[in-house]
Amino acid sequence: MENEKKVTFDDIAKYTNFSKTTISRYFNNPDSLTVKNQDIIAQALVDLNYHENKLARVLANGKSEFVGIIVPNLYLHYYAEMLNQILNTYEQFGYKFLIFASNGNSETERAYIQELLAYKIEGMILLSHTIPSEELASYQIPIVTIEREDRYVNSVNTDNYMGAVQATSLLFKNSCDVLVHINSTVQKDVPAYGRIQGFQDTCLENRIPHELIIRDLGHSHQEIHECMLEIYEYLKKTYPNQKKGLFLANDTHANHMLHIIFRDCGTLPDEYRIIGFDDSPIAEQSIIPITTIGQQIGKIAYEAMELLVTQMNERKKRRPKPQTELIHKSITPILVRRETTD
């Protein structure tokens, strides 16, 4: 590589008998040339063994085609799959992704954003939730957030409220005597709060006996297991001989609860019905496939990029119009019926 002679626009111009301006136009605005001339130059690039340097183009026209992404981690399947689907939008939009995992540290996250800006990203997608959206908005570049507090920025979120309505209605139709929603403390300005609100509203509207169990459910496997064990013992004692419909905040929690019941009873008895949230692989791979509210991750990723691309394109116009109103897109979740409900 080191000894390879660098092919310049001059070389291409001489080889094709075009002017350097024409060569430059080929790279920055190819449609301003005839198809025939485009073909001549394309062939010359092959003949001369020209290696495109897109970074040079970036400096020439300011379009890096980079989008920065910050995820909290890739340990949780939800973030990994979202990133997967965002990467797949390359086929539609052509943007390349510079990615950081912030591990929930806001100072690290700020440093990463500075680094992304130094590399002239055209826009940013955030899944992490450590930096307030007001601060994000102050960076003055196109931003779309996914499933986090989004008061001052554009966002795409699952319709969590609708998901909770779907789950609660199904448990109700399964003739449960009492419905229970188990969740951790969720801030009201976070989209996932809709899961609590949707459960509560549906129960109240239909006068369904219900209980909301909101508490710190732990983070490690062991902590979650112990919390779920306690809650199981409590439910057994509090609602004996009643059919209990359990709506859990996510599939990991639902899987823990199912395993506890299954180990206690040798099966999932009629007395319990269970629904999780997310449709992560664990729901399908549990000892009994778990009914769940599936987020349309592919659709969320696509809509987020489309929203971002619209803003990035606006900025490339000679007189970009400032965005007058924030856009918050809401994607309907899908009920995935498996074997833990009728």
Place this chain on the structure above:
Amino acid sequence: MENEKKVTFDDIAKYTNFSKTTISRYFNNPDSLTVKNQDIIAQALVDLNYHENKLARVLANGKSEFVGIIVPNLYLHYYAEMLNQILNTYEQFGYKFLIFASNGNSETERAYIQELLAYKIEGMILLSHTIPSEELASYQIPIVTIEREDRYVNSVNTDNYMGAVQATSLLFKNSCDVLVHINSTVQKDVPAYGRIQGFQDTCLENRIPHELIIRDLGHSHQEIHECMLEIYEYLKKTYPNQKKGLFLANDTHANHMLHIIFRDCGTLPDEYRIIGFDDSPIAEQSIIPITTIGQQIGKIAYEAMELLVTQMNERKKRRPKPQTELIHKSITPILVRRETTD
């Protein structure tokens, strides 16, 4: 942003009374200036509200600080966690990552590599296995592969053979009458083949009765489940009243097998002992936590980056030494004892 006046080297030179050459040296070779002069320029950048453009520096000195990564997908936890750990090396090495998911398509992968090269990546880490290593080597840039055929490129892999020896020895010590390894067809030049070889050698050396079940185990949840069900029925019939030690190729398969046995027996009877591979979350989250061979993913990611950085640094020297011998690093796996073995 659009209306913000761009601060040029000229502006900084005028403001500090240094020459433009000095300003340029500050960005490309700061140590060639005195600390005092570095401070004066640094302050000027703040005063003038100068935004660093690292892309411009790249063009000036050829160091993009980009590393390209190609993963097959992020759906499988193994790839997601490996990417997570590679991203975390930013703290040590400062390299930024441009990432593509190739979804196992070699033509897509070739297009992605061209795109990465056009963005002047300094090196590349590959986890996908569609392109032969001989072709990868022809790209003439530093490459490290992880857990794939690596005859012509540097690589970091788990010591799969050692992992199989650990698993087989533990099942043997658990007084199993017969050991069974269940795997799909694996090419001999892929590191994971060591799992088969290690099992077979350990059984033969210790004269342990054993069987190797190698067949297409399917890809979807349903396909895998049906294969495992068939194998379970076969084992029950073939080895009645014998203690069977099952070593499965990965935790997903081990989880399926455990669930089938548990649903049949209401527990994991003494007649079965099970070990998986990978230490993925499913092993811990199964109805009984599964003993497994854990890959040291953090260590693999770090070693891969270190190996890549060494090569990338060599290339920046005035007279880089060509690599005379390929390096293949082998990382010892760790036996994670849980409840499916004694």
